[in-house]
Every structure is written in structure tokens, then in C-alpha cells.
Amino acid sequence: xxxxxxxxxxxxxxxxxxxxxxxxxxxxxxxxxxxxxxxxxxxxxxxxxxxxxxxxxxxxxxxxxxxxxxxxxxxxxxxxxxxxxxxx
Amino acid sequence: xxxxxxxxxxxxxxxxxxxxxxxxxxxxxxxxxxxxxxxxxxxxxxxxxxxxxxxxxxxxxxxxxxxxxxxxxxxxxxxxxxxxxxxxxxxxxxxxxxxxxxxxxxxxxxxxxxxxxxxxxxxxxxxxxxxxxxxxxxxxxxxxxxxxxxxxxxxxxxxxxxxxxxxxxxxxxxxxxxxxxxxxxxxxxxxxxxxxxxxxxxxxxxxxxxxxxxxxxxxxxxxxxxxxxxxxxxxxxxxxxxxxxxxxxxxxxxxxxxxxxxxxxxxxxxxxxxxxxxxxxxxxxxxxxxxxxxxxxxxxxxxxxxxxxxxxxxxxxxxxx
Numbered sequence: 001x002x003x004x005x006x007x008x009x010x011x012x013x014x015x016x017x018x019x020x021x022x023x024x025x026x027x028x029x030x031x032x033x034x035x036x037x038x039x040x041x042x043x044x045x046x047x048x049x050x051x052x053x054x055x056x057x058x059x060x061x062x063x064x065x066x067x068x069x070x071x072x073x074x075x076x077x078x079x080x081x082x083x084x085x086x087x088x
Numbered sequence: 089x090x091x092x093x094x095x096x097x098x099x100x101x102x103x104x105x106x107x108x109x110x111x112x113x114x115x116x117x118x119x120x121x122x123x124x125x126x127x128x129x130x131x132x133x134x135x136x137x138x139x140x141x142x143x144x145x146x147x148x149x150x151x152x153x154x155x156x157x158x159x160x161x162x163x164x165x166x167x168x169x170x171x172x173x174x175x176x177x178x179x180x181x182x183x184x185x186x187x188x189x190x191x192x193x194x195x196x197x198x199x200x201x202x203x204x205x206x207x208x209x210x211x212x213x214x215x216x217x218x219x220x221x222x223x224x225x226x227x228x229x230x231x232x233x234x235x236x237x238x239x240x241x242x243x244x245x246x247x248x249x250x251x252x253x254x255x256x257x258x259x260x261x262x263x264x265x266x267x268x269x270x271x272x273x274x275x276x277x278x279x280x281x282x283x284x285x286x287x288x289x290x291x292x293x294x295x296x297x298x299x300x301x302x303x304x305x306x307x308x309x310x311x312x313x314x315x316x317x318x319x320x321x322x323x324x325x326x327x328x329x330x331x332x333x334x335x336x337x338x339x340x341x342x343x344x345x346x347x348x349x350x351x352x353x354x355x356x357x358x359x360x361x362x363x364x365x366x367x368x369x370x371x372x373x374x375x376x377x378x379x380x381x382x383x384x385x386x387x388x389x390x391x392x393x394x395x396x397x398x399x400x401x402x403x404x405x406x407x408x409x
Binding site: 021048050 | 243244246247248249250251252253255256257259260261262264265266267268269271272273327331334335338339341342
């Protein structure tokens, strides 16, 4: 298996299996031909608001939103951080 | 004021919301001095508003029905994602561990019957069952509604809350990113996901799926409990068993979450559909009763006027022209 050698590396980069498999899935999606590619990429939109609670109070929620267009390269994880806005 | 009495008696027979009508009728008693009969304006306005509400609930029912159709097939297809995991790792809700995380799945919007309170209730039960002297149980909440309910009595135990999931149609990428965020932010030995499993448009089964952490799976497998068969599997490739289990547990969580979120969205639409159906029916009933009251009052006022005219005329008859 080609991927077996890669495991320690993405683990060391702080990625989980979910992130890793998402990047792989995205690479496959990008290999599609045109009408299907745009369709598949537009389907995978991510949007939710996330807030951590500390001692019974929610912290400022961060809104997480991006589409797969952004993450067409392997920088999925970094995009994830870059598109995290803080809303008051 | 015989008509007012009739109206009031009718009003009492109607159910709760009509109290507004009732009280506004009482104020009709203090109508401008010298006015002969009460106005039926109040009832007419009331009828109009009930009719409008009925229109709204009917429209909401239609919307819920079309959304349900879209999400139902996806929810049913997503069941194939967790089934292999349950076949391999089993589903062991009774596993006793130290760090429990209850993931409560609920909806962002209301008007969908009791599905949110059910999942909150089940989550509370799980919380109680899994609390002990050296154990801790935390909540991770999906959706506004469960958050609003759990904030009241157990806000100290809330670890994370996630909302606004359904801005776009649900998809696996979104749920997996969400699952990833949960995994990165909580420490767990067992994740217990509470959601309403869609059974039919009127039936939702509150369900708990348990995802164990890789360490707990390994421990259970070694002690030869329910997971004892896991050792009979051969592992291909260069990875160790713990690595494989770590990957599996993470992937299992994202798959189970995907199914849970879809099932819950499906149940939400189904519940909303039946709730809106019964409220349109109630609005129809109320409208019928109001129409009856209105017509009866109108009839009574006509009768009274006729009696007044006739008796006036007959009183005059005795006098010479």
C-alpha cells in the first residue's frame, strides 16, 4: 500500500484521519471532468458556527465556512484555520 | 345585552387562545352610551387572523414535506456507513469508562414537535447514568434548541456547542470537518451520540450510538469482553494495531455523526410536517366554531330587532289612529 508510509507524517502534522481522508477525497473530486467537477465541488460546502464553553459561558463563536474550491490543494488544514472568522 | 351573553358563553366553550376574544368582548360591554347592539367586528377580525394562521401552517407543512423528501433518501443511504463499523466494533452503550462525552443532536429551528426535548431528555439520562465520583461527563451540543434547554440546568457541563449546520444542504465534508473539530477539542473515552432516528413520518426513535476511543477498544478486546473477536482479525500493511484503531475510531465517529445529523434532520422535517398538519386542523376547527358563534349572534340580533319592531307595532294597535 502506497499510503502506509505516509501515516506517521500526517499524524505528525497534527492531522486526524478525517482531515487526511477529506484531502484525499478532494483530490479525487478534482480529477473529475468539467461539468461533474464543478457540481461535485459546489456540493461540498462547509458552514457551521462553533463555540467552546468555559465555566458555563460560551466563548465568542467562530463561524467556519469554506467551499472545496479553496481547498483544491493539499492545504486543507491551513485553509481551515484561515477562514475562521471571529464574530461578536 | 342578551347577545353579549350568548357570545360570552360561546367564547367560554372555545379553547384557550380565544380568551383574548373573551376579554375584548367584556370591554364591549362598555360600548359607547346609547349604542343598541354589540359589534361583531371582534369576531370577524378573529376569524380573519385564524384563517391567516391556517394559511401559514399549511404552507409550512408543504415546505417541510418537500424538504423531507430530499433528506429522507440521503438519511436512508447513510445508514450503510455505520453498519460495517457496528459489525466490526459492535455498539456497546454499557461500557464503563471515565471520560464520557454526550453529543446531543438537535435542530436549530423550532415548531417540530417533541424531538428536541426527547434528545435532551435522553442526554440527561445518559449524563446521570455515567456520572460518578471519579468520572466526568460533558456535553457537546449540536443545534440551538438543545443548547437552550441544557443551558438552564447543566451549563457547567457543556464543553462545545455547534450551530447553523443546515445553512447549506448537509454533506459529508461538512459533518466530517465538524467531527474533526469535536475530536480536537474534547478528551474522551467514549462518545455517546444522541439523536432521533427516522422511522416514519410520525415515528422517531431516540437513539444512542457509542463510539469508543482506541485505547478503550484495545482494553476491551484484551479483556475479552464483547470486543474479544477483534483479535482474530489480521492486520495488513506496516501499521500497528493501535494506529489502525485510532484511524478507525476517528472515521467511525465521523460516519456515525453524518448518519446522526441526517437522521435527525429527517426526523425534524417529519415532526414539523405532522405538527403543522395538526395545527392547520386545529385552526380549521377553531374557525368552524367561530363562524358558528358569529352567525348565531347575527341571527339573534336580527330576531331581537324583529321582536322589537313587531311588539312596538302591536302596542300601537290599541290606540285610535
